[in-house]
Amino acid sequence: MMRLSSEAMKRLFHPTVEKIKSTIGDVLNSPDVKGIHYLFLVGGFAESPILQHEIRRAFSSILKVIIPQDVSLTILKGAVLF
Secondary structure, three states, X not given: OOOOOHHHHHHHHHHHHHHHHHHHHHHHHOOOOXXXXXXXXXXXXXXXXHHHHHHXXXXXXXXXXXXXXXXXXXXXXXXXXX
């Protein structure tokens, strides 16, 4: 079994987390986007404490960041209901 320290995990996911933050920032700064007050973090990677922490750190001053329980099931539930 391979074990990684928390710092190694942060370094491993850093490029992906930064890309996600950059993309969210680009959307929020788009002139076509106005009146956004909530950010829902869903899907498999949304379960990552690293991603959750970074998204909250980056955006909680301007948006209410919502991370539902069982985030990995949120997409599946939505698809079934649709």
